[in-house]
Amino acid sequence: MGEFxxxxxxxxxxxxxxxxKSLLCVGLDSDPGKIPKLFLSYKxxxxxxxxxxxxATSNCAVAYKLNTAFYEARGVDGLLDMxxxxxxxxxxxxxxxxxxxxxxxxxxxxxxxxxxxxxxxxAITVAPYMGFDSLEPFFAYEDKLxxxxxxxxxxxxxxxxxxxxGDGTLLYRSVLGKVASWSRNGNGGVVVGATKSNLLxxxxxxxxxxxxxxxxxxxxxxxxxEAVNFGVDDERQSAVINVSRALIYPSGxxxxxxxxxxxxxxxxxxxxxxxKLAL
Numbered sequence: 001m002g003e004f005x006x007x008x009x010x011x012x013x014x015x016x017x018x019x020x021k022s023l024l025c026v027g028l029d030s031d032p033g034k035i036p037k038l039f040l041s042y043k044x045x046x047x048x049x050x051x052x053x054x055x056a057t058s059n060c061a062v063a064y065k066l067n068t069a070f071y072e073a074r075g076v077d078g079l080l081d082m083x084x085x086x087x088x089x090x091x092x093x094x095x096x097x098x099x100x101x102x103x104x105x106x107x108x109x110x111x112x113x114x115x116x117x118x119x120x121x122x123a124i125t126v127a128p129y130m131g132f133d134s135l136e137p138f139f140a141y142e143d144k145l146x147x148x149x150x151x152x153x154x155x156x157x158x159x160x161x162x163x164x165x166g167d168g169t170l171l172y173r174s175v176l177g178k179v180a181s182w183s184r185n186g187n188g189g190v191v192v193g194a195t196k197s198n199l200l201x202x203x204x205x206x207x208x209x210x211x212x213x214x215x216x217x218x219x220x221x222x223x224x225x226e227a228v229n230f231g232v233d234d235e236r237q238s239a240v241i242n243v244s245r246a247l248i249y250p251s252g253x254x255x256x257x258x259x260x261x262x263x264x265x266x267x268x269x270x271x272x273x274x275x276k277l278a279l
Contacts, residue, residue, distance in 0.1 A: 007187040008143040009122040010211055013094045014237040016062045021276040023228060024268065025063035025096070025213070026053060027244025028085060029070050036254050046071075046078070050085040052257055053248050056264040060272040063123075063240045064089050065096040065213075086119055094240075096213070097121040100149065102134040109137040116141050123147060125191060125213070128175050132182060142185035145211055150175050151203065153193025153216030176207050189213055192231070194222025194241065201230035212239040217246075224271065228278035236279050243271060 071078035123145035194216035216222035231239035250263040
């Protein structure tokens, strides 16, 4: 990979990747209807659930991704849980707002301010459909990371992302090229699903300077080994692999928070061990 100035968030992520030999991003898609019943006795069940996950995984995680929908759906209480969760994440890890925002410039400026200033996330996911003026306010934060949806793991990716444009280019390839040109200070990234492992290597080769956020491992069936090998750059860095349901909802019943944390830690260590072998 060529030499270039790197955003402070990207540098922090890469330093941790190198130190731990891990690409683990823990997805805090915390659903009150799915969390173990023992947390329901707390005043803030979701917050305590999240804190337990963070304690169980902080030794091997590079990033934590909060899907904002799971917090917004609960109104003010959910947003307060999101805010408190953000404060509970170690400074050595990067934080990602999985918000998938983008709108006309004035609105995007407010979204960027919300997720980079009011809630000081390190990174955000955004949608490319409305073009550069809708994303420029996010890229203007040169020390952050901006993950643009490129080739996602869902079945509906065929509806738009994998369609051929008038010039013969697949839409996701056009998005990839645009993000590479929009990236400032190395702050550009793309979301590429692990279930598209046959295309992940191609995307990495065509965009060696971008940071990859790779969901789809675990419950969605993507290969962890392939996600590692095809997703990293030449330095074996600049990618994180998100695991949500398969990690935060381990099988079994738990009488104590300690038991739950032990189960989550066990799952995290299994994933980490596989990553270390591949890295």
